[in-house]
Amino acid sequence: ENKEFERAVQLLEHLEYSTETEAMWSTLCNLALQDSRLMIAERCCAALGDTARAAYLRKVIDVAETAQAEGLPDGASHFL
Secondary structure (H helix, E strand, O other): OOOOHHHHHHHHHOOOOOHHHHHHHHHHHHHHHHOOOHHHHHHHHHHHOOHHHHHHHHHHHHHHHHHHHOOOOOHHHHOO
16 A cells, blocks of 8 residues: 555565465556556566566566657656
């Protein structure tokens, strides 16, 4: 709820993978996407083994960073 996404990732990385942690990664991924935290969502997808979704998010992040470098104030808004 308090949107400490990085801290949540750090905590989950230290837990053994199980159905419970899989559900936590999935929930964190959904919350990160809702908050436009694409790097966090990418990490969650990687942890879940969803390599296609992680690769897609990596491409979106790269294009957003390029758009931001070219002058858009928020590169992610290029997609949203």
